[in-house]
Amino acid sequence: MQALSGVYRPRQPKLTSFYRAIEDHFEPFEQVYPERYEREYGFWRPVVREVLLKYLDCGDLHQGFARLRCQQCGEESLLGFSCKVRYFCPSCHQRRVVDFAQWAEEEVLEPVPHRQYVCTLPQRLRVYFKYDRRLLGDLGRCGDESLTEFLQAVLPDSEATPGAVLAIQTVGELLNIHPHLHCVARDGGFDAEGNFDQLPSWLDMNRLAELFRHKVLRMLRSKGTITEALVENLLSWPHSGFHVHQGERIEADDQAGRERVAAYILRAPLSQERMTSREETGAVIVLSGKKGKEKTVVNALDWLAALTAHIPDRGEQRVRYYGWYSNKRRGVRKKADQEDAQTPLVILPERSDKPHRLYWAQLVQKVYEVDPLVCPKCQGEMTSISFIEDPDVMRTILVHLGRWEIPPRAPPRHASPPQAEATYDYNVFDALVN
Numbered sequence: 001m002q003a004l005s006g007v008y009r010p011r012q013p014k015l016t017s018f019y020r021a022i023e024d025h026f027e028p029f030e031q032v033y034p035e036r037y038e039r040e041y042g043f044w045r046p047v048v049r050e051v052l053l054k055y056l057d058c059g060d061l062h063q064g065f066a067r068l069r070c071q072q073c074g075e076e077s078l079l080g081f082s083c084k085v086r087y088f089c090p091s092c093h094q095r096r097v098v099d100f101a102q103w104a105e106e107e108v109l110e111p112v113p114h115r116q117y118v119c120t121l122p123q124r125l126r127v128y129f130k131y132d133r134r135l136l137g138d139l140g141r142c143g144d145e146s147l148t149e150f151l152q153a154v155l156p157d158s159e160a161t162p163g164a165v166l167a168i169q170t171v172g173e174l175l176n177i178h179p180h181l182h183c184v185a186r187d188g189g190f191d192a193e194g195n196f197d198q199l200p201s202w203l204d205m206n207r208l209a210e211l212f213r214h215k216v217l218r219m220l221r222s223k224g225t226i227t228e229a230l231v232e233n234l235l236s237w238p239h240s241g242f243h244v245h246q247g248e249r250i251e252a253d254d255q256a257g258r259e260r261v262a263a264y265i266l267r268a269p270l271s272q273e274r275m276t277s278r279e280e281t282g283a284v285i286v287l288s289g290k291k292g293k294e295k296t297v298v299n300a301l302d303w304l305a306a307l308t309a310h311i312p313d314r315g316e317q318r319v320r321y322y323g324w325y326s327n328k329r330r331g332v333r334k335k336a337d338q339e340d341a342q343t344p345l346v347i348l349p350e351r352s353d354k355p356h357r358l359y360w361a362q363l364v365q366k367v368y369e370v371d372p373l374v375c376p377k378c379q380g381e382m383t384s385i386s387f388i389e390d391p392d393v394m395r396t397i398l399v400h401l402g403r404w405e406i407p408p409r410a411p412p413r414h415a416s417p418p419q420a421e422a423t424y425d426y427n428v429f430d431a432l433v434n
Contacts, residue, residue: 122241
């Protein structure tokens, strides 16, 4: 609707099923977690509470806001602050995805052919990454080493250095723990003379999957995570469970394609359009499948436990840069370009006094296809005039505008923590869905 009207309307997260499910069940979930979910998902992580509380305050004018004013008609509006949490908030993470995709296309990925690779593990090994999150970084290194060795063996110049941007994902279609790798790699490499040797299209992904299996099993065995007996058992399987998918080639001149695949590898764990909640029963309905036609009904606390398991720890990096795209190599090339460049001629803008348009506006415009700094009344340009963070000032402004009082809501269904042995009638849930 925003795209059709051409006017940006601040989102209202409190009206979504995603927000209501978290708000209603967060406190009972935290109370019963040690007894009910610690065995399956590990010890309670303080980062989970931090992220959930930040999300519940995201966009809430009672937590602070920016004042925007139109330069032409004087129309004013308020814009709530964002929580900026990653891999959880549907709005903030989507803006992060758009920002990353644009930055990767401009600063990292070169105008040469690329491909996407997806590396997956057998279900038997996924549980080990569930309880030891440090293994996710080692999994990323296994994927990079496998891809590098495989591509160098195929390229005419064995010394050519592939370049890859690798994202570590942990979520499956139904929020199950499913560690896998999404990798955007150059479809070839530069030789000693500076020519780009493109890879052939007949590459055998089974060979790459075998190499990936070897790397992962050796890594897990070296850390004492699995036993030699388990390794022998896995190697005896007729189908290893390891798989590598190779995407279609993205041509050198396809800038939009590189940006699109960069956004895809950083996608959020869950789309709020594919879930809804039933407050009267404490059920969450999750849509799955390619067209979202498959329905799965779960208890809200179970859904929340599965969802929060994918929140990364503080400092946990899910995106890695390897080979030609590594941070070190990019830094060296950038420094060399600066030393070789001549002193540029500084050209002043035509209107040096033009107010700076906030960078977040560009991200919102790409997400919602509308400009948030366009006045909804006269289509003029809106600029920020102040940022309000003082509680007394916030209250004065919101009371004056009649927006201070929060509409009353019915109390959560689970007023007290449910017992561990409680049962849920899923037939009732199915009846509500249908």
